[in-house]
Structures are given as C-alpha cells and as structure tokens.
Amino acid sequence: MSGSEVVIVGGGVTGLSAGWWLARSGVKVTVLDKFIVGWEASGRNGGGASHYSSPLFDEEQRLWPQMDELLGYPTEHQKGRILIAMTERQWDQYRFIAERHTRLNHPVEVLDVKQVQEAVPLAGDNCFGGVHYKFGGHANPQRTVQAYAWALQDLGGKIIQHSPVTGFETAGGKVTGVKTANATYGCDAVVVAAGPQIPQLMAQLGVDVPLAAARAEMIITEPAPMMPLGGVDGHKIYGRQTLRGNLAYGGGPHEWLDVDATGPAARPSTPLARNLAKRLAELLPKAAHLNVIRSWAGVIENSPDGRPIIDRLTSPDNVVVASMSSVGFGLSPASGHAIRDLVIDGTCSFTNIDLLKLSRFDGLEKDWREKRGWMPIA
Amino acid sequence: MDLNFTGTDVCAINGTRSAPEAKYDLVVIGAGPSGIAAAIEGAASGASVLLVDENPVSGALMGNDTPLYFGGRMTAATQNSDRMLEAIFMSMPDLEKAMEAGVELLLGTTAWGVYRNGPGVQSLPEQVVGLADAERSWLVGFDRIVLATGARDLAIAFPGWNQPGVMGAAALQMLLSRYGAFSGRRIVVLGSHDLALETALLAKEHGLDVAALVEVRDAPQGDAALLEKITAAGIAIHYGQSIAASKGGLDGIESITLNDGTNISCDTVCVAIGLIPSIELVDAMHGPRALNATRGGYIPAGEPNVAAVGLCAGLPDTGFDHVAYRMDWVRAALRVNAPDTIICQCEEVTLADLIGIQPPNYLPRPAAIQARSLGTLLDDGPANPDQIKRLTRSGMGVCQGRRCRDQVAMMLAIESDKPFGTIPLASHRAPVRPLPLKILAEWDEPAAMDAAWDVWFGIPTQWVPVEDIGTEYQDAHREMLYTGMYT
Numbered sequence: 119m120s121g122s123e124v125v126i127v128g129g130g131v132t133g134l135s136a137g138w139w140l141a142r143s144g145v146k147v148t149v150l151d152k153f154i155v156g157w158e159a160s161g162r163n164g165g166g167a168s169h170y171s172s173p174l175f176d177e178e179q180r181l182w183p184q185m186d187e188l189l190g191y192p193t194e195h196q197k198g199r200i201l202i203a204m205t206e207r208q209w210d211q212y213r214f215i216a217e218r219h220t221r222l223n224h225p226v227e228v229l230d231v232k233q234v235q236e237a238v239p240l241a242g243d244n245c246f247g248g249v250h251y252k253f254g255g256h257a258n259p260q261r262t263v264q265a266y267a268w269a270l271q272d273l274g275g276k277i278i279q280h281s282p283v284t285g286f287e288t289a290g291g292k293v294t295g296v297k298t299a300n301a302t303y304g305c306d307a308v309v310v311a312a313g314p315q316i317p318q319l320m321a322q323l324g325v326d327v328p329l330a331a332a333r334a335e336m337i338i339t340e341p342a343p344m345m346p347l348g349g350v351d352g353h354k355i356y357g358r359q360t361l362r363g364n365l366a367y368g369g370g371p372h373e374w375l376d377v378d379a380t381g382p383a384a385r386p387s388t389p390l391a392r393n394l395a396k397r398l399a400e401l402l403p404k405a406a407h408l409n410v411i412r413s414w415a416g417v418i419e420n421s422p423d424g425r426p427i428i429d430r431l432t433s434p435d436n437v438v439v440a441s442m443s444s445v446g447f448g449l450s451p452a453s454g455h456a457i458r459d460l461v462i463d464g465t466c467s468f469t470n471i472d473l474l475k476l477s478r479f480d481g482l483e484k485d486w487r488e489k490r491g492w493m494p495i496a
Numbered sequence: 497m498d499l500n501f502t503g504t505d506v507c508a509i510n511g512t513r514s515a516p517e518a519k520y521d522l523v524v525i526g527a528g529p530s531g532i533a534a535a536i537e538g539a540a541s542g543a544s545v546l547l548v549d550e551n552p553v554s555g556a557l558m559g560n561d562t563p564l565y566f567g568g569r570m571t572a573a574t575q576n577s578d579r580m581l582e583a584i585f586m587s588m589p590d591l592e593k594a595m596e597a598g599v600e601l602l603l604g605t606t607a608w609g610v611y612r613n614g615p616g617v618q619s620l621p622e623q624v625v626g627l628a629d630a631e632r633s634w635l636v637g638f639d640r641i642v643l644a645t646g647a648r649d650l651a652i653a654f655p656g657w658n659q660p661g662v663m664g665a666a667a668l669q670m671l672l673s674r675y676g677a678f679s680g681r682r683i684v685v686l687g688s689h690d691l692a693l694e695t696a697l698l699a700k701e702h703g704l705d706v707a708a709l710v711e712v713r714d715a716p717q718g719d720a721a722l723l724e725k726i727t728a729a730g731i732a733i734h735y736g737q738s739i740a741a742s743k744g745g746l747d748g749i750e751s752i753t754l755n756d757g758t759n760i761s762c763d764t765v766c767v768a769i770g771l772i773p774s775i776e777l778v779d780a781m782h783g784p785r786a787l788n789a790t791r792g793g794y795i796p797a798g799e800p801n802v803a804a805v806g807l808c809a810g811l812p813d814t815g816f817d818h819v820a821y822r823m824d825w826v827r828a829a830l831r832v833n834a835p836d837t838i839i840c841q842c843e844e845v846t847l848a849d850l851i852g853i854q855p856p857n858y859l860p861r862p863a864a865i866q867a868r869s870l871g872t873l874l875d876d877g878p879a880n881p882d883q884i885k886r887l888t889r890s891g892m893g894v895c896q897g898r899r900c901r902d903q904v905a906m907m908l909a910i911e912s913d914k915p916f917g918t919i920p921l922a923s924h925r926a927p928v929r930p931l932p933l934k935i936l937a938e939w940d941e942p943a944a945m946d947a948a949w950d951v952w953f954g955i956p957t958q959w960v961p962v963e964d965i966g967t968e969y970q971d972a973h974r975e976m977l978y979t980g981m982y983t
C-alpha cells in the first residue's frame with residue numbers, strides 16, 4: 119500500500135497512533151480533526167497504561183518503554199504501578215488481582231504497610247497493604263498526543279485541525295473521499311477514530327456502531343516531593359504523580375450523555391472534585407495539605423461490553439473503525455499498530471483481535487442503552 | 497453469573513450528589529463596595545442574602561500571590577487573621593450596615609466554583625456555589641448570584657521580576673489602605689495611567705518614598721488632575737522607558753535600570769499597568785464573556801440570575817484602550833527580556849522555552865523537539881494558550897496562572913502577529929483558588945455516592961482478562977471486582 123492515501127478521522131491518540139504507524143509503513147496519511155489534536159478524551163485522561171484485560175496487552179507492554187525513542191519526543195512514560203488497599207474489602211480485591219497476575223506470569227509483589235510506605239512516602243500507616251505491578255505504567259496524555267502528532271508529521275503525514283468531517287463520498291463499495299465543510303480529501307482507505315462521534319459518522323455509511331458517551335472527571339494538586347514510584351492507584355481511584363510532582367487523580371461515578379455529531383458542547387467538571395479529594399486525602403494522607411489547583415472532565419464512549427471495537431468493515435471494505443471504549447490511552451501504541459495492520463493487510467499481525475470485532479454486537483437489542491441504564495439524565 | 501440488566505447503572509452519578517447545606521435567594525461573592533451595595537439592596541427587597549469574601553486570605557496564599565500579586569511585601573501582621581478581620585471591618589463600615597440589614601456575612605470564605613446544569617451536565621440537584629474557609633468546604637444553593645469579585649493584578653515580566661518586591665497595584669493598595677501591612681519603603685511604579693497615578697499618590701500619602709514612575713509610551717496616559725498631583729508631589733515620570741535590568745539581594749529587588757541607563761534604587765516595583773476583571777468564576781461555570789478593551793479585558797457578558805457588578809463587570813469605561821496599552825508594555829518586554837527570563841514563575845518556564853514550545857527542564861530535549869517552535873505549531877493552526885500551556889507548562893503552577901496567563905496570551909498574539917482578540921482565553925478551572933485536599937474533601941458525603949463509586953465505569957465485562965473469558969475465573973472476577981451494575 120506504499121504511496122496510497124489514508125485519511126484518518128479524529129486526531130485523538132487512536133487516530134494519531136494509527137497515522138504514525140501507517141506513515142512508518144510509507145503510507146501517505148492525512149489526519150483530520152474537528153479542533154486541536156488531543157482536545158477530547160485523549161488529552162484529558164489519567165494516563166494509565168496497564169490494560170491486562172485486553173488482547174492488545176502484550177503489545178502495549180512491549181511498546182511503551184520504547185515509545186520515546188520510536189517517536190523521537192518525550193511521553194513521560196514511567197513503568198510500574200502500586201495499588202494501595204484502604205479497606206479490608208479492597209485488600210481482598212487487590213490480592214485477588216495479584217493472584218490472577220501471578221497465574222498469568224505478570225510480575226507482581228504483595229506489599230505490607232511498611233513496604234507500601236517505602237515505595238509511596240505519601241501513603242500513611244492507615245492502609246492494609248498494597249500490590250506492586252512490575253509491569254504497566256503511565257504517561258503524560260497531552261505530551262503523548264503531541265508526540266504522535268509531531269512524529270507523524272516528521273514522516274511526511276499531514277494533520278489538518280479545525281476541520282470537522284461532515285460525510286463521505288463512496289463509489290464501487292469503497293469510500294473514495296472524506297468531506298469537510300471546505301474540502302473533500304480523496305482516499306484509498308479511511309480510519310474512523312472519532313471517539314464519541316463514531317456512531318453518527320458511521321451511520322452515514324449505513325453502519326450501526328453501538329456506543330454511549332459519558333463524562334468523567336479528574337483533579338490535580340500542586341507538586342509533591344517526587345516518590346520512587348509515581349503510578350499509585352487504589353481506594354477506587356486511579357492516577358499518577360506527574361514528573362513535575364503533581365498528583366492527578368480520577369475515578370467515581372460517571373454521567374451518561376447524548377453527544378451530537380459536532381461533539382460535546384462543554385466538558386464541565388462538577389463538585390465531584392470534593393469526593394475525589396476525600397479519597398485522595400485518604401489514599402495519600404501525607405499529601406492531604408496539598409492544594410488542588412484544577413479539575414476537569416472529559417467525554418468518552420463505551421461499547422455495550424466496555425471493550426474496544428477495532429474492525430475493518432466488509433462494506434465499504436476500505437474503512438477501519440476504532441473506538442477504544444474508555445480504555446484507549448494506554449492501549450494507543452498497540453491500537454495504532456492493529457489499525458495499521460487492518461488497513462494494509464486486512465488482519466492483525468501480532469495478536470488475535472476477533473474479540474474486538476463489530477459483529478459481536480449483531481442482534482444487539484435496540485434498547486441496549488436503556489437496559490443498562492446508560493441513558494442521559496432527562 | 498449471568499448478565500441480567502436491571503435498567504439501572506448503579507455506578508452512574510444519578511442521584512448520588514449531596515444537596516447544598518443551605519439555600520439563599522441571593523448569594524453575593526465579594527464584599528467590596530459594589531458587593532456590599534448589592535447585598536444590602538437584596539436584603540432590603542426581602543431576599544435572604546449571603547455575602548461572602550475570601551479576605552482575609554491566609555499568609556500562605558498571599559505568599560503564592562493569590563488572589564492578588566503581593567510580591568512578598570506583606571508584613572508579619574498579615575499572619576494574624578484576627579487582626580486582619582478587624583482591619584477589614586475598620587476599613588469597610590458598610591459591612592456593619594449590611595449585617596444590620598439582615599445580610600448573612602462570611603469573611604475568610606472563598607467561593608471556588610459555581611455549578612449548574614447545562615451542556616454536558618444534568619446531574620446537579622440544583623445550582624450551587626462551592627465555598628471554603630480555613631476549616632472545610634461546603635455547597636450553598638441560590639436563586640440569583642452576584643459576582644462582585646473585583647479585579648486582579650496584571651503582571652508583566654522584566655529582567656529580575658521573579659523576586660520579592662515586585663508586586664501589583666491592587667495588592668499594594670490593599671496592603672496600604674486596608675491592612676497597613678506593607679513592608680516596602682521606596683517604590684517605583686510602572687505605568688502612568690490612572691491606576692499608576694492613584695497608586696503612587698496613595699503610597700505617598702502613606703509616607704512612602706515614590707522614587708519614580710516609568711511609562712513605556714512617550715507621553716503620560718492618565719487623568720490630567722491626577723498627573724498634576726504627581727508633578728506637585730515631585731515624582732518623576734520616565735517616558736518611553738521600561739525596565740532593562742534589575743538588581744536584587746536576599747530580600748528581593750534593590751534597584752532597576754531603565755532602557756536609557758537610568759539607575760533607580762528601590763525595594764519595590766509596583767506593576768500598575770492594568771487590572772484584569774476577576775472573571776474566574778464566570779469562566780469556570782462556562783458563563784458567557786466577551787473581550788472589551790476599554791473595560792480591561794474579558795468581562796462577563798451577562799445572563800439572567802448571574803449578575804456581575806463593580807470591577808468584575810469591567811473597569812470604568814473612559815475610552816482608554818487598556819488592551820492596546822498593555823500590548824505596548826509586552827512588546828517592550830519582548831525586546832528587553834533575555835531568552836532566559838522566567839515567564840512562568842511557578843513552573844520556571846523561560847521566554848525562550850515558551851516561544852520555542854519546549855518541554856520543562858526535567859524532560860529530555862531530543863533534536864526533533866528542539867526543531868519545534870511556536871512557528872511550527874502555528875503551521876498547524878492558530879495559537880491556543882491551553883495547548884501551549886500543556887506543552888510548556890506555563891500557567892500550570894500553584895498560582896493558577898495569575899502571574900503569567902495574561903502576558904502569555906499577549907506574547908502569543910505578538911509572536912503570531914495576530915490581534916490580541918483572536919487568541920482564545922486560557923480556561924479557568926475550579927477550584928479557582930488553590931484549596932488543600934483536606935479542605936476541598938466532602939468528608940461527610942452521602943452513602944449513595946460511596947455506593948456508586950467504582951474506579952472506572954463498573955462494566956463487569958470491561959476488565960475480565962482476555963485469557964479468562966469463558967473460564968471458571970470469569971465469574972470469580974466479576975463477583976470479586978464489581979459493584980453490581982447487573983444482577
């Protein structure tokens with residue numbers, strides 16, 4: 119496919135990583151985004167990269183430690199995570215996860231309170247213990263987005279911002295052009311990685327992609343002294359210490375939304391910041407005096423089973439659809455690779471991704487959102 | 497374990513939030529003259545009124561130049577909150593009147609966010625304002641809110657500005673008039689518009705030595721009567737100048753040198769070039785705002801039930817183009833500041849790194865990233881301060897961008913050769929004041945919140961390891977880890 123043109127709809131981590139992978143294979147890539155790269159979920163997430171539930175896990179783990187070098191730009195990737203249990207129930211749960219990892223040969227260590235405090239000096243002696251994953255990790259979402267974008271440009275790819283895609287041109291069972299208000303971009307293949315807007319775009323091609331969008335929130339503190347390990351989860355919150363020292367944390371109840379084709383009108387954070395602050399002050403009591411300096415929210419989509427949809431359609435047969443179903447940041451090095459493979463070879467070269475096929479939702483009930491309670495508040 | 501959907505997502509936010517602790521017909525944020533007047537008027541019309549003001553703020557906050565640009569020039573008296581409270585009542589006799597009129601008054605109480613349903617959120621039981629004092633935070637409901645949050649200082653970098661003794665005019669006025677707690681003796685004032693002239697005269701009145709005024713333009717900018725008083729007081733104004741260099745020691749600034757080589761010794765440089773209407777709350781609540789150059793920048797554009805009064809609504813319109821004036825100062829700053837001048841003090845971002853769009857010092861700078869710059873970023877689209885802030889970290893620190901966000905926006909306009917108004921306003925986020933985790937925390941949250949709390953969406957199929965699907969472990973996983981969205 120070298121020399122052919124691929125248009126990617128959506129400049130989040132999924133579209134950008136796919137574009138970078140394609141450009142590495144000599145494909146001419148144009149990424150179209152409605153605003154600025156990474157402005158939606160891809161620049162607003164927790165940065166976690168430990169998706170052991172995914173068929174893309176091994177590739178995620180293989181790639182992250184090399185990404186700075188491969189991209190040529192820093193992502194702030196750091197390896198390893200610790201989960202700290204603050205209740206007896208959490209302690210049972212986290213040790214259950216540890217056992218599961220041991221069974222699958224993922225290196226983990228169960229830590230007592232003293233070991234937790236050594237690794238995480240901001241933790242207190244009020245915890246039950248912890249589990250240290252010696253795999254996985256986290257990176258800086260905003261820096262990673264820009265790293266993909268710049269690396270893609272360095273390989274000759276184009277990024278066109280402020281250009282919402284409005285529709286497609288089709289001929290002979292293929293998409294031949296991608297339309298924006300001002301231009302039509304001719305193409306040999308298309309990747310639709312438009313996050314929550316995927317259903318509206320795909321509907322124009324007569325393809326039903328079941329996704330529901332929701333809003334999730336995070337808070338961040340002023341810098342704390344650097345800890346030996348920055349990827350600290352537990353107490354039902356997730357987050358990281360940035361390389362600057364700030365503590366960025368999220369978790370807790372989400373709000374289901376309807377998002378129209380133009381994207382979220384706003385991404386408001388709410389007083390949920392107080393509930394996040396409570397849990398973070400409990401998880402890291404020696405940080406309780408630190409100032410919270412911002413909060414934010416992002417909008418993300420989920421498929422009915424919460425797993426990504428990465429698939430090449432049969433008709434039109436030159437379209438790859440990619441929704442990461444709320445776990446897409448960490449998986450992005452691997453999802454881009456899989457998308458590249460589907461575009462160029464029609465099949466994923468490094469793992470079996472049948473689990474991520476769109477056809478698993480054939481015959482899904484029409485009222486799947488209502489059944490799950492995934493409806494916006496009336 | 498079968499997945500039988502119940503029609504309810506128990507991990508969704510629906511119905512989990514706490515109700516506000518109290519509710520008022522009217523909440524007024526900011527107890528300056530216009531806030532007090534609005535509160536008294538509300539009470540007189542029979543409304544229940546809450547009036548809050550963040551002052552006196554803690555010494556720690558003042559040390560972070562919050563909410564005003566204090567530049568470390570407050571005396572130890574500001575550590576004593578009882579004396580500060582007393583000073584506020586002494587300087588504002590109308591506060592007593594408001595209380596007599598039935599207004600409930602809370603000083604030392606910060607409004608850190610206003611929340612209501614709208615695009616992207618429908619889960620709030622009602623519109624609320626988040627409040628916090630030194631002990632805790634809480635939510636208060638309201639029918640109407642008046643923002644009387646005043647205006648904050650504009651800072652503009654010069655060589656050596658990042659040391660104690662460089663401060664803003666609003667901060668100086670507050671330390672002098674309200675608290676009598678200013679520690680400087682000899683000041684240089686930047687600017688010659690009304691704010692600068694008034695500040696210089698006030699300083700003189702308080703027995704300070706006003707060494708000079710410095711004006712970047714070639715002629716005085718302010719009101720003629722005020723200028724006469726400056727002349728009568730024997731204060732020199734240096735025209736067509738900005739600060740080209742400064743010297744300092746342990747206690748901060750000791751002298752400045754103007755572009756023409758004039759040396760002036762001083763212990764304080766008061767930046768009195770302009771005030772920025774304090775619209776943090778309006779912006780953080782996604783309220784409408786508009787740029788108005790003769791009223792000092794972005795101001796609330798108005799909407800039912802949310803009113804802005806006093807300087808928050810905009811500086812008095814005298815026809816003076818504040819934006820053009822500030823841009824002249826920033827242009828001069830770009831000429832005199834060396835590339836290694838710090839622009840963002842919290843994050844130590846230099847001018848070169850800001851304009852070069854370089855990452856912070858703790859990250860590597862491979863060749864590819866050194867080849868990037870504002871110029872290359874502009875090839876991809878117009879400058880956006882939020883994007884640039886994420887890449888360079890300017891404005892990401894504990895002062896929440898108070899010292900650099902305005903000048904950075906102006907620098908981006910100049911460097912990208914675009915009018916100031918085309919540069920989007922960098923977003924303000926709640927909490928609009930730094931708030932310790934333990935204060936912000938909702939310690940007594942509703943049980944429903946905890947019951948709905950999952951680390952992520954609580955979708956039982958989302959985190960089952962792919963190897964375990966269809967094995968005996970699948971059920972164990974679901975049973976062990978999920979809150980019970982499904983029965």
Ligand SMILES: Cc1cc2nc3c(=O)[nH]c(=O)nc-3n(C[C@H](O)[C@H](O)[C@H](O)COP(=O)(O)OP(=O)(O)OC[C@H]3O[C@@H](n4cnc5c(N)ncnc54)[C@H](O)[C@@H]3O)c2cc1C
Nearest residue numbers: 128130131132152160163164165166283313416446447448
């Ligand atoms: C608060 C929060 C925390 C999270 N934490 C984590 C975490 O720790 N780890 C993790 O792995 N994941 C996390 N996620 C999820 C992760 O952020 C997303 O799954 C991921 O970013 C999805 O990337 P994407 O590129 O597929 O979609 P998006 O980031 O949504 O990007 C889609 C892009 O498409 C563009 N677009 C949409 N419509 C159009 C159109 N018509 N024309 C042109 N462009 C269009 C949008 O502007 C956008 O830039 C979190 C998400 C949130 C909100």
